[in-house]
Amino acid sequence: MFRLKRQFVVAAGVAGVAAFAPFVLGGYDLNLLARFLALSLLALGIVLTWGHGGILSLGQGVFFGLGGYALAMHMKLTPLAPGEVPDFMMLGGLEALPAWWVPFGNPGFALLAVVLVPGIVAALFAWSVFGRRVGGTYFALITQALALAFATLLVSAQETTGGFNGLTDFQVVLGLDLNGAEAGRTLYWVTLLVLALGWAGVAALLASRFGTMLRAVRDGENRVRFLGHDAAAYKIIAFAVAAMLAGAAGALFTLHAGVISPAMVGVVPSIEMVIWVAIGGRTSLAGAIAGTLAVNFARDAISSAFPDLRPYALGLLFILVVTLLPGGLAELLAARFRKVAR
Amino acid sequence: MSPLPDRLLEVDGVTVDYDGFKALDGFSLTLDAGEIRVVIGPNGAGKSTLCDTIIGRVRPSAGRVLFRGQDISKLPEHRIAGLGICRKFQAPGVLASLSVADNLGIAAAIDKRWWRSFGFGTPPAEAERIAVILERIGLAGRRDVLAGTLAHGEKQWLEIGMVVATEAELLLLDEPTAGMGPAETTRTAELIRSLAGDHSIIVIDHDMAFVEQLAARVTVMHQGQFLMQGSIAEVRADARVAEVYLGRAK
Numbered sequence: 001m002f003r004l005k006r007q008f009v010v011a012a013g014v015a016g017v018a019a020f021a022p023f024v025l026g027g028y029d030l031n032l033l034a035r036f037l038a039l040s041l042l043a044l045g046i047v048l049t050w051g052h053g054g055i056l057s058l059g060q061g062v063f064f065g066l067g068g069y070a071l072a073m074h075m076k077l078t079p080l081a082p083g084e085v086p087d088f089m090m091l092g093g094l095e096a097l098p099a100w101w102v103p104f105g106n107p108g109f110a111l112l113a114v115v116l117v118p119g120i121v122a123a124l125f126a127w128s129v130f131g132r133r134v135g136g137t138y139f140a141l142i143t144q145a146l147a148l149a150f151a152t153l154l155v156s157a158q159e160t161t162g163g164f165n166g167l168t169d170f171q172v173v174l175g176l177d178l179n180g181a182e183a184g185r186t187l188y189w190v191t192l193l194v195l196a197l198g199w200a201g202v203a204a205l206l207a208s209r210f211g212t213m214l215r216a217v218r219d220g221e222n223r224v225r226f227l228g229h230d231a232a233a234y235k236i237i238a239f240a241v242a243a244m245l246a247g248a249a250g251a252l253f254t255l256h257a258g259v260i261s262p263a264m265v266g267v268v269p270s271i272e273m274v275i276w277v278a279i280g281g282r283t284s285l286a287g288a289i290a291g292t293l294a295v296n297f298a299r300d301a302i303s304s305a306f307p308d309l310r311p312y313a314l315g316l317l318f319i320l321v322v323t324l325l326p327g328g329l330a331e332l333l334a335a336r337f338r339k340v341a342r
Numbered sequence: 343m344s345p346l347p348d349r350l351l352e353v354d355g356v357t358v359d360y361d362g363f364k365a366l367d368g369f370s371l372t373l374d375a376g377e378i379r380v381v382i383g384p385n386g387a388g389k390s391t392l393c394d395t396i397i398g399r400v401r402p403s404a405g406r407v408l409f410r411g412q413d414i415s416k417l418p419e420h421r422i423a424g425l426g427i428c429r430k431f432q433a434p435g436v437l438a439s440l441s442v443a444d445n446l447g448i449a450a451a452i453d454k455r456w457w458r459s460f461g462f463g464t465p466p467a468e469a470e471r472i473a474v475i476l477e478r479i480g481l482a483g484r485r486d487v488l489a490g491t492l493a494h495g496e497k498q499w500l501e502i503g504m505v506v507a508t509e510a511e512l513l514l515l516d517e518p519t520a521g522m523g524p525a526e527t528t529r530t531a532e533l534i535r536s537l538a539g540d541h542s543i544i545v546i547d548h549d550m551a552f553v554e555q556l557a558a559r560v561t562v563m564h565q566g567q568f569l570m571q572g573s574i575a576e577v578r579a580d581a582r583v584a585e586v587y588l589g590r591a592k
């Protein structure tokens with residue numbers, strides 16, 4: 001069913017072609033594509049948890065945000081002289097850097113934190129929830145509450161998080177001048193590479209015995225448990241891996257957008273993330289990437305033409321896909337292929 | 343040499359309380375190693391609840407369940423399964439989007455710790471076991487078919503196969519012939535008889551023709567309580583059984 005070699009070939013092929021985008025696209029379009037490729041990385045995680053694990057999370061924005069803020073904090077600290085604090089803290093009247101900010105000045109720590117903080121938070125969260133046999137709709141509701149709480153916390157802790165405006169105005173990242181001529185291209189390629197690796201990695205995971213176990217848990221969690229497996233472990237791992245992908249996506253997105261703010265991590269964006277995957281096809285990695293790109297480009301076009309219509313258009317599309325085409329775009333394409341092959 | 347047969351399972355005065363309603367009421371049962379036991383009783387007698395209690399899905403409010411002398415009534419389910427008890431549910435519960443072979447593979451996995459799942463393919467020892475069971479349950483030709491697309495009877499056999507693949511010492515089969523025709527039922531009885539010796543088996547069923555083919559001792563339950571125990575002929579001849587069960591059902 002899930003042929004690994006073919007996935008690798010497709011991932012490498014798509015990445016190879018996409019690597020030429022900087023020579024074709026203008027700066028604005030390249031930046032959009034780079035942002036949406038970063039979001040696609042998060043979508044891969046939703047395929048893993050929702051598509052193959054049956055775990056619907058409406059709180060992926062939290063992990064996206066944790067990754068984004070981790071890198072943003074580092075970038076805020078890089079240009080500072082010793083003893084200085086970031087601009088927004090000064091405005092808020094803080095004289096010294098809060099202790100929990102300090103380690104993010106170290107690039108190695110910040111990069112690890114981008115994936116490990118979301119991963120660890122997700123693992124602990126999933127362990128406490130799945131360990132108690134909470135699943136399905138309740139799990140979706142709890143993750144949504146988590147997203148709400150996280151966004152609210154960020155806004156309320158203004159002096160240390162930048163509040164509603166978030167963190168912005170970055171100068172350099174790991175020695176790369178973000179205002180330089182090469183920054184756009186370089187970051188685009190980095191994003192593409194990370195996405196290709198993420199794609200290959202998740203494909204390998206899904207093709208392994210772990211993938212089979214995860215689908216087994218989705219089909220019949222009780223059954224798997226009574227066959228002697230620790231069903232919750234598979235769900236916890238899938239959820240943590242998805243969170244790490246979301247964290248990396250958040251960091252890359254922050255680089256391209258030049259800002260991370262509570263508006264990008266709350267309830268509404270978290271729901272939109274699920275919609276991209278639903279539209280692309282929730283069990284297909286290629287489908288999820290295609291869905292993310294298609295929805296976001298369409299959304300960008302609609303937003304500039306009719307700014308008020310966006311939420312309605314997205315909602316309508318979601319309803320249509322879920323009712324008429326539960327397998328998403330991927331299913332539509334697969335059906336076409338089968339017809340052609342016959 | 344022990345003079346007594348090995349006592350494998352002992353259900354000792356177990357009561358299961360669903361908000362005041364006693365689905366099991368001081369029920370006891372013992373099973374020896376290698377034995378096949380049939381449990382019958384009218385609808386709602388508590389047969390499925392008995393299975394639920396043994397595998398830890400339901401916790402008794404009184405009484406104990408001993409497996410090889412160890413009290414298992416407080417262990418988590420996967421630990422109970424790990425000791426060698428496996429159950430086939432009443433409603434067919436094959437893993438629909440997995441192939442027949444993968445269904446058996448999940449049951450046959452020798453090392454079930456989660457970190458062992460980071461690898462590809464089926465270990466040879468398990469593959470061999472899967473092939474043997476595929477033959478035994480008559481699904482060798484359908485190994486790569488998705489389990490969800492099997493016919494009803496085939497699903498039941500696959501489920502029995504999964505239970506067998508765990509190599510559990512004690513198998514609990516809840517209505518293995520539900521929805522089967524007479525020919526399929528006969529094949530199922532042969533299959534179950536062929537498993538005795540390697541496994542101890544508790545079979546729950548309503549179908550008296552099937553129970554007769556198993557030629558095993560029968561325990562009769564009624565309203566969560568033990569009613570009687572004996573050969574199929576003794577059970578048929580018993581007036582109380584006729585009253586609560588045979589007389590009413592047939």
Ligand SMILES: Nc1ncnc2c1ncn2[C@@H]1O[C@H](COP(=O)(O)OP(=O)(O)OP(=O)(O)O)[C@@H](O)[C@H]1O
Pocket residue numbers: 360363364365383384385386387388389390391392432
């Ligand atoms: N979760 C539950 N909550 C409340 N009552 C329950 C629950 N599960 C079972 N019961 C009740 O307990 C009694 C025993 O149920 P059980 O399923 O064990 O019967 P059974 O002997 O398997 O019947 P059948 O032949 O219909 O399968 C029934 O009256 C049933 O309604």
Ligand SMILES: [Mg+2]
Pocket residue numbers: 389390391432516
């Ligand atoms: Mg029952």
